[in-house]
Amino acid sequence: MASNAIHTTTLTPISWTRKLANHFLTFFATASSIAVVIPLFAIFVYLVIKGIGSINLAFLTQIPKPVGESGGGMANAIVGSAIILAIASLIGIPLGIGAGIYLAEYGYNKLGNAVRFTADVLNGIPSMVVGIAIYGLIVVVQKHFSALAGGVALGVMMIPMVSRTTEEMLLLVPRMIREAAWGLGVTQWKTALSITLRTASAGVITGVMLAFARAAGETAPLLFTAFGNQFWNFNINQPTAALPLQIFAYAISPFDEWHRLAWAGALILILLIVAAVTAVRIVTSRGVMKGGA
Amino acid sequence: MGAAIEVRSLKAFYSGSEALHDVSMDMGANQVTALIGPSGCGKSTFVRTLNRMHETIPGASVTGSVVIGGVDIYADGTPAVEVRRRVGMVFQKPNPFPTMSIYDNVAAGLKLNGFRNRHKLDEIVEKSLRGSALWEEVKDALKKKSGASLSGGQQQRLCIARALAVEPEVLLMDEPCSALDPISTGKIEELIDELKQRFTIVIVTHNMQQAARVAGYTGFFLLGKLIEFDKTEKVFTNPSDKRTEDYITGRFG
Numbered sequence: 001m002a003s004n005a006i007h008t009t010t011l012t013p014i015s016w017t018r019k020l021a022n023h024f025l026t027f028f029a030t031a032s033s034i035a036v037v038i039p040l041f042a043i044f045v046y047l048v049i050k051g052i053g054s055i056n057l058a059f060l061t062q063i064p065k066p067v068g069e070s071g072g073g074m075a076n077a078i079v080g081s082a083i084i085l086a087i088a089s090l091i092g093i094p095l096g097i098g099a100g101i102y103l104a105e106y107g108y109n110k111l112g113n114a115v116r117f118t119a120d121v122l123n124g125i126p127s128m129v130v131g132i133a134i135y136g137l138i139v140v141v142q143k144h145f146s147a148l149a150g151g152v153a154l155g156v157m158m159i160p161m162v163s164r165t166t167e168e169m170l171l172l173v174p175r176m177i178r179e180a181a182w183g184l185g186v187t188q189w190k191t192a193l194s195i196t197l198r199t200a201s202a203g204v205i206t207g208v209m210l211a212f213a214r215a216a217g218e219t220a221p222l223l224f225t226a227f228g229n230q231f232w233n234f235n236i237n238q239p240t241a242a243l244p245l246q247i248f249a250y251a252i253s254p255f256d257e258w259h260r261l262a263w264a265g266a267l268i269l270i271l272l273i274v275a276a277v278t279a280v281r282i283v284t285s286r287g288v289m290k291g292g293a
Numbered sequence: 294m295g296a297a298i299e300v301r302s303l304k305a306f307y308s309g310s311e312a313l314h315d316v317s318m319d320m321g322a323n324q325v326t327a328l329i330g331p332s333g334c335g336k337s338t339f340v341r342t343l344n345r346m347h348e349t350i351p352g353a354s355v356t357g358s359v360v361i362g363g364v365d366i367y368a369d370g371t372p373a374v375e376v377r378r379r380v381g382m383v384f385q386k387p388n389p390f391p392t393m394s395i396y397d398n399v400a401a402g403l404k405l406n407g408f409r410n411r412h413k414l415d416e417i418v419e420k421s422l423r424g425s426a427l428w429e430e431v432k433d434a435l436k437k438k439s440g441a442s443l444s445g446g447q448q449q450r451l452c453i454a455r456a457l458a459v460e461p462e463v464l465l466m467d468e469p470c471s472a473l474d475p476i477s478t479g480k481i482e483e484l485i486d487e488l489k490q491r492f493t494i495v496i497v498t499h500n501m502q503q504a505a506r507v508a509g510y511t512g513f514f515l516l517g518k519l520i521e522f523d524k525t526e527k528v529f530t531n532p533s534d535k536r537t538e539d540y541i542t543g544r545f546g
Contacts, residue, residue: 108351174388176384176386176388177388177390177391179346179349179382179384179388180384180388180389180390180452180455181390181401181405182346182349182377183344183346183377183381183382183384183456184377184378184381184401184402184405184406184455184456184459185374185375185376185377185378185379185402185406185459186374186401186402186405186406187374190405191405194405195390195401195405198390198392198393199390199391199392201392
């Protein structure tokens with residue numbers, strides 16, 4: 001070896017304007033992310049303050065009392081929402097995931113583009129319009145309001161949300177994972193269901209739960225479909241109460257007690273959505289390995 | 294047992310442009326055949342035509358014939374899925390199924406094709422993992438650890454076990470060591486030597502020394518053509534084509 005001398009070079013110092021810009025952008029990004037959290041947190045705190053006082057056993061187990069009588073609850077609306085959302089999920093989740101699989105795995109053709117375009121348009125249609133359409137298609141034909149019509153309206157709203165997120169999540173799965181399955185002689189549809197969908201499951205479930213939560217809070221599509229009901233109803237062919245409808249009806253009423261019940265209903269609605277989302281996450285995370293890749 | 298492969302006038306296309314020009318070659322049963330050549334010469338495309346993986350790329354197509362173990366894999370009525378069951382493949386980058394345990398990764402090919410016998414599956418998983426020299430390292434965490442949690446070299450041997458589990462006749466390896474360290478590479482090369490007892494092996498490699506170490510026969514590809522195909526010793530010591538000589542002596546590539 002000749003010389004072992006270490007050569008050093010002085011680097012040009014960073015100018016103060018660049019340092020300033022760096023600090024400013026870091027501050028801006030941090031501040032923005034805090035600003036995003038504040039509204040959600042504020043809404044939740046406000047709901048708790050306004051609603052917690054009216055939540056008691058009666059609220060969760062009784063149906064609304066007539067005007068003038070105090071007390072009563074939203075039990076029928078909680079059950080009604082559950083029935084309507086179950087119907088919506090039965091329609092929206094399988095069709096949405098099915099369409100998403102088609103779009104990601106087979107949909108690079110005219111049909112795929114048409115479906116993608118339709119889904120985007122459907123996603124942008126005001127929910128009230130969906131309600132009116134289902135009113136015309138189901139309520140007018142059957143000549144009565146029903147939980148079924150409400151469930152279909154919400155289900156129709158879920159389809160494009162679920163299908164587009166499913167497609168996007170499936171496209172994030174690298175091609176080499178699909179090829180690994182094809183290389184074992186696994187058919188394309190089986191690969192899509194058992195390998196690709198499973199690999200993307202965390203993201204797909206997030207998309208499904210977002211769509212579910214949005215549907216759970218919708219009021220407008222239910223106005224002309226489920227209609228609402230002051231009494232118990234377990235028949236999906238009858239007008240049915242739903243939490244958002246009940247909250248709406250109470251909130252625009254002139255009575256202070258009903259206003260308090262509306263706040264309590266809103267709080268319960270949010271808590272039930274959070275509970276449902278958490279439960280689904282816990283159940284679906286079983287049996288799925290978290291990889292290092 | 295391995296199956297012999299006969300390739301006749303094979304051409305492969307990507308969206309109409311020809312990537313492989315009229316390749317014909319015979320690979321004997323239970324032989325290891327190495328395919329060498331510079332990047333973009335068509336060796337990966339060629340190996341992917343042998344299990345009909347090439348046609349999964351949109352716009353890709355193949356003409357000519359490939360007969361494996363007496364079956365014309367491109368004949369009308371031969372399902373691609375059936376071909377891929379008989380011709381296993383190991384890819385350039387290890388690609389275990391990330392959400393599955395080690396056990397499920399190995400069992401995947403059988404399970405997804407409807408095989409349900411638990412007891413038999415246990416046996417096959419162990420046999421396959423022993424076959425890919427991974428058993429001793431993972432036997433205590435078969436169902437606890439994810440396939441993706443293993444090291445790169447272990448992942449590649451897991452992928453080999455996964456391919457072995459469906460008991461193919463041919464094993465295609467598309468640069469299986471290019472992402473691995475020398476120790477893992479050594480293990481896989483030893484493995485290839487054992488596996489040729491049971492399978493016909495076609496290995497694409499960027500590494501000429503690797504071809505010389507593992508393969509009985511070597512094919513040299515250049516610009517989509519098979520330039521020379523002969524016993525490995527002959528190709529490396531006394532090539533008949535000037536271009537082969539230029540490549541193996543490092544004049545280009």
